[in-house]
Each structure stands twice: as structure tokens, then as C-alpha cells.
Amino acid sequence: MKRIALALALAAASPALGDSNLPPAYWANRQLPDPKQEEQAQALMAELRCLVCQGQSIADSDAELAGDMRDLVRRRIAAGEKPNTIRSWLVQRYGSWISYKPTDEPAAWPLWLAPLALLVAGGWLARRRIRLKAEG
Amino acid sequence: MSRGLRLIPIILLLWLVAGLAWRLVKPGDTAIPSQMVERSVPSFQLPAAIPGKPGLASPDLATGQPRLLNIFASWCVPCVGEAPVLRELQQRGVRIDAIAVRDTPGALNAFFARHGNPYERIGADRHSEVQIALGSAGVPETFVIDGKGVIRRQYIGPLSASNIPGVLRELEEVR
Numbered sequence: 419m420k421r422i423a424l425a426l427a428l429a430a431a432s433p434a435l436g437d438s439n440l441p442p443a444y445w446a447n448r449q450l451p452d453p454k455q456e457e458q459a460q461a462l463m464a465e466l467r468c469l470v471c472q473g474q475s476i477a478d479s480d481a482e483l484a485g486d487m488r489d490l491v492r493r494r495i496a497a498g499e500k501p502n503t504i505r506s507w508l509v510q511r512y513g514s515w516i517s518y519k520p521t522d523e524p525a526a527w528p529l530w531l532a533p534l535a536l537l538v539a540g541g542w543l544a545r546r547r548i549r550l551k552a553e554g
Numbered sequence: 555m556s557r558g559l560r561l562i563p564i565i566l567l568l569w570l571v572a573g574l575a576w577r578l579v580k581p582g583d584t585a586i587p588s589q590m591v592e593r594s595v596p597s598f599q600l601p602a603a604i605p606g607k608p609g610l611a612s613p614d615l616a617t618g619q620p621r622l623l624n625i626f627a628s629w630c631v632p633c634v635g636e637a638p639v640l641r642e643l644q645q646r647g648v649r650i651d652a653i654a655v656r657d658t659p660g661a662l663n664a665f666f667a668r669h670g671n672p673y674e675r676i677g678a679d680r681h682s683e684v685q686i687a688l689g690s691a692g693v694p695e696t697f698v699i700d701g702k703g704v705i706r707r708q709y710i711g712p713l714s715a716s717n718i719p720g721v722l723r724e725l726e727e728v729r
Contacts, residue, residue, distance in 0.1 A: 438629045438656035443681040469691040472584055482656060483692070486682035511689035513589050 437482055445492035446485030452496075459492045462501040465518045466491070466508065475518065585710045588689030588697075595623075595703050596687045600677025603654040604662050610651055610677030616703025620725045621649040623697040624673070625685055627657050628665035630693040636712035637669035643718060644672035648725060651675045655685050655693055696721075700728035 450456040463477035470481035476488055494504050508516045520526045590596070595612050602609040615623060624640060626633040644650055652673040654662055662676070679685055688697065691710070698707040698721065706728045709717065 438627060439661065440656045440658070440680060469586060483682055483686075486656075487686065489681055490683065490686060508686075509589075511589055511686065512586055512691070515586055 443489035445489040603676040603678035628661040632712040
């Protein structure tokens, strides 16, 4: 009996959420009336990283801060700001961490060089195999 | 194929497994530090969060005196744990301003009735706008700001009693 009561109490309990009681910001879950601008905003939001659910983009995340960031992005796009200006404004605050788009900083060079290196290695392996077959 | 070459996939696999195991045992630091440290507080103006306390604007943080800027919210549980530390700092003469993120006057007043109010000014940041402009990624966070309004240090997460000497020393250093 006690166990059932405990289970019921647990089922009915509301979780202690780390969220405010305020509704989402105006543009958090609303599309901009201009489809061109909304498209720009969507593309940018898909490339901005959520600070709360790290690993999700702010377009995907349900976190309140992500909603507030979508609001910020849409308002700035609606005001005529370029997506790259908004991105660099955020990078100035959170570092390149905030953007999923790889940069051309030296830290990202291995990323750009990896496909080339793999292609060269693959070509070398293939050449060896072809040659071995031709000889055999 | 030579023996050495044949071992390469196994070595790569072991390396991968070792890397995964290491990160499982020792997870990486998920805090995102603000890049605004050592830079001036961005220009902003926030309305008062509760009646009777003034709101907060960027010039209020460049008064010639170092101060703390606490980013908090009444709905934030770690902020409750931090409250006694901030009260202690205020009693030792530290001037603390605050930005209340996504909050209402009613909820804030209830929070202050339970945990005290160590703040001189409280700005209401209803859509986390100024929080984002400061490069803050969550609540609570505390910025040490010098007399010229330059951010000198960021504390991510709640301050604990063991932070008090450090904070006092930093406020003295940036004077």
C-alpha cells in the first residue's frame, strides 16, 4: 500500500524545472511574414549552437534561451541585418563555439585538409592494388 | 601486406575505445566562458525589475567603483544557494547590481522575501537579450566589473562561501 502511494505521489509530482514562467519571446516560435527573410533566419538558426542543449542547434532546441536567441535572430534579420553580421556578433560573445559553420582559423585547418589527405591515401592504396593485380 | 600495416586498424580501434573511455570517466567542461571578459560592458538599458528598486543601464556599471553584476532569476534553484554568499559580500561593502532573467515582479519579491535582496539596482531582462549581449550562457553568473565599466572576470555557476576571499581580492585589484 505504502509503495503504491509512493508511486502515485511520484507520478503526480511536478518536476523541478529550471525554466521561467514567462511565455516564449514573440519571434521564438513564429515565422517572419517575409518568406525570404524567414528562409535566411532558418538557415542561420540551424547553424547556431544552443547554449543549454549543447549539440543541438537553436532551431531544434526547446530551451528558453534558444527561443530567446531565435527571437533575437529573427528581429535582427527583419531589421535588415545580414546573417553573417549576426553570426559574428554572437561569436564575439561566445567564441566560435556558438557557430556550427567551420571557420578558416588555424584550429580548423585539419578539418579542411582531412578530405584531401584521405583522397591522396585512398589513391595511393588503389594504385598499389591495381599494380599488384596487373603484375599477378 | 606487411604485419605492421595489418595492426593499424586494431591500433586505431584501441585508440578510439581509450578516448571514449577517458571521456566517460572524465567528462569535458561544458561551461562556455564569455568572450566579453576584458572588454567594456555592452551598451544596454533595462527597466526596473521590481517597484522600488531602480533598473539597470550600462553607465551604472562605470561609476569609478568596482562592482559585481549578478545574472540571476527567481526560478533558478542554484541562485537560492548563492543568495547567502551575495548577502555576505554586500555586508562587507561590495556593491552588487543584478539582471533578473525572464522574471516577474511578483516572483522576484517572493524570492527576496525568503532569501534577502543584496542588490542596488535590478534590471529586468525579459527575453535574455542583455544576458546574450554579455556572453552569459545561464543563471547564475557573476561578472566582476572595474570602475571604468570593463568586465574583468566571469564566475559561471553559483558563488560559494569559498569564493568570497577571491572575489574581495579581485574587486580590490581592479580598483
